[in-house]
Each structure stands twice: as C-alpha cells, then as structure tokens.
Amino acid sequence: MQNDDIRLQLVRQFPAEVVEARDNRNEVYYACPTCSRAVSMGMDKCTGCTQVLSWKNINQAVSANGTRKAIIEFEVASDFTTGNCRKCPISYIGRNDSGSVYECPLKMRGSCKIKFLNE
Numbered sequence: 001m002q003n004d005d006i007r008l009q010l011v012r013q014f015p016a017e018v019v020e021a022r023d024n025r026n027e028v029y030y031a032c033p034t035c036s037r038a039v040s041m042g043m044d045k046c047t048g049c050t051q052v053l054s055w056k057n058i059n060q061a062v063s064a065n066g067t068r069k070a071i072i073e074f075e076v077a078s079d080f081t082t083g084n085c086r087k088c089p090i091s092y093i094g095r096n097d098s099g100s101v102y103e104c105p106l107k108m109r110g111s112c113k114i115k116f117l118n119e
C-alpha cells in the first residue's frame with residue numbers, strides 16, 4: 001500500500017461533516033464530504049469510501065432561536081494565546097478615545113472564544 005493510501009484512510013477515520021445538497025427536484029439530501037455520494041440521514045460511515053461522517057452541524061441547523069453555529073479555521077502564530085488581539089491575524093486596528101486599539105471583527109474583544117485545534 002502506498003503512503004498516500006494510508007494517509008487517506010487515516011483521514012477518513014476522522015468524522016467529517018456531511019454536506020447538505022439539493023437534487024434536481026430541489027429536495028434536500030445529504031452527501032459524503034469526501035466522495036460526494038448521497039448518504040442517508042444518521043449514517044455513521046459512507047458506504048462508498050468509508051469516510052466516517054459527522055452530523056453535528058446538520059442537527060444544529062435548525063435551533064429554537066433561529067440561529068446557526070459557524071466555525072472558521074485559520075492559522076495563528078505559535079506564540080498566540082487566546083485573547084491576545086495584538087497577535088491575532090483577524091484583528092484590525094480601530095480607534096477609540098484613548099488612541100488605537102486592536103478590534104475584533106467578531107466582537108469578541110475581552111471575551112475571546114478562539115479554541116485551538118489539535119491541542
């Protein structure tokens with residue numbers, strides 16, 4: 001077996017979010033994020049490519065107050081710590097009465113919710 005195959009198999013063991021899609025009759029169906037085959041609701045593994053599936057975001061899709069949760073991934077410097085707006089790649093410099101401050105585009109200054117992956 002080639003290294004690439006082993007790597008791919010490893011990657012597929014990690015749950016990946018199913019993709020919500022619409023067929024040509026405009027009906028919603030769910031698809032494997034790896035091979036795009038249709039999967040049935042709640043399946044834990046794609047029968048096509050063995051990708052382990054996650055349904056977390058789909059289940060959260062309709063919540064009581066009408067909001068959805070979203071996640072973005074970006075890289076931070078190795079010495080970045082949560083709440084360190086100065087080192088944060090998404091912060092920008094704004095102005096207030098006392099001069100310039102690092103502003104958070106997600107309005108999380110002082111209550112930073114950034115979590116690190118692979119910790």
Ligand SMILES: [Zn+2]
Pocket residue numbers: 032033034035036037046047048049050051
């Ligand atoms: Zn698949």
